[in-house]
Amino acid sequence: xxxxxxxxxxxxxxxxxxxxxHFFDFLTAxxxxxxxxxxxxxxNPENKQSQLLATLxxxxxxxxxxxxxxxxxxxxxxxxxxxxxxxxxxxxxxxxPLLRRSLLGSPPMLKSTVLAARMLKPWxxxxxxxxxxxxxxxxxWLQV
Amino acid sequence: xxxxxGIPAQAHGVIALTxxxxxSCMICVRECPAWCIELESHDEEVTEPGARRPxxxxxxxxxxxxxxxxMYCGICVDLxxxxxxxxQPDFDYAAGSPSGLVQGxxxxxxxxKSRE
Numbered sequence: 700x701x702x703x704x705x706x707x708x709x710x711x712x713x714x715x716x717x718x719x720x721h722f723f724d725f726l727t728a729x730x731x732x733x734x735x736x737x738x739x740x741x742x743n744p745e746n747k748q749s750q751l752l753a754t755l756x757x758x759x760x761x762x763x764x765x766x767x768x769x770x771x772x773x774x775x776x777x778x779x780x781x782x783x784x785x786x787x788x789x790x791x792x793x794x795x796p797l798l799r800r801s802l803l804g805s806p807p808m809l810k811s812t813v814l815a816a817r818m819l820k821p822w823x824x825x826x827x828x829x830x831x832x833x834x835x836x837x838x839x840w841l842q843v
Numbered sequence: 844x845x846x847x848x849g850i851p852a853q854a855h856g857v858i859a860l861t862x863x864x865x866x867s868c869m870i871c872v873r874e875c876p877a878w879c880i881e882l883e884s885h886d887e888e889v890t891e892p893g894a895r896r897p898x899x900x901x902x903x904x905x906x907x908x909x910x911x912x913x914m915y916c917g918i919c920v921d922l923x924x925x926x927x928x929x930x931q932p933d934f935d936y937a938a939g940s941p942s943g944l945v946q947g948x949x950x951x952x953x954x955x956k957s958r959e
Contacts (some may be wrong), residue, residue, distance in 0.1 A: 823881040824873035
């Protein structure tokens, strides 16, 4: 995996397309140590070589340039990543949400987001004799 | 090794339970990221011949996996210290309602039995 400066993200993909990486595989995001990383993979169908690129998103800006102009197939992936992680893709032509009815509220894939299911369903692993914090929930997680 | 329609024997189709191997340690329940496993047990005292005092053992009362919530990550199978959980290649257990995907001890124990 190659780490790319966020400012050079779209340029890098334009260059890869020019070098024969015609097949767009996927784009997603990953929350690494409370910082968001956008990851994308493209393939050269001629020699089956692939390139996996990543860029750390500046938490203050929360944005990266869309690569959908270079790779049309990236629109769906960027729409999904935008609604799930709250990342803004500059220049993304289609901003309609794919799965969420509204983009209000915190993005569901962020570790800080407490899912409604976690509030409604009691943790099945709660020990009977003491209180224990479930694994994978926010520190201030409280069951209502 | 594959079955009649080409599914490998090690395929992640369903999670099977061997209830006699389960010690109700709750590791699978606590580690499951989808919170789809529920377990109920009670303690019983067992006196073994020759032992100085009775031993307390956990007896499994109920064990359910909600396959509607399960994301097939296999963390429970990997973490079980007693190999009470195992993958089986069966996949044909669709249900007409979400509650039909909740499987108890009897169903979970039945997986893989026909191949033994």
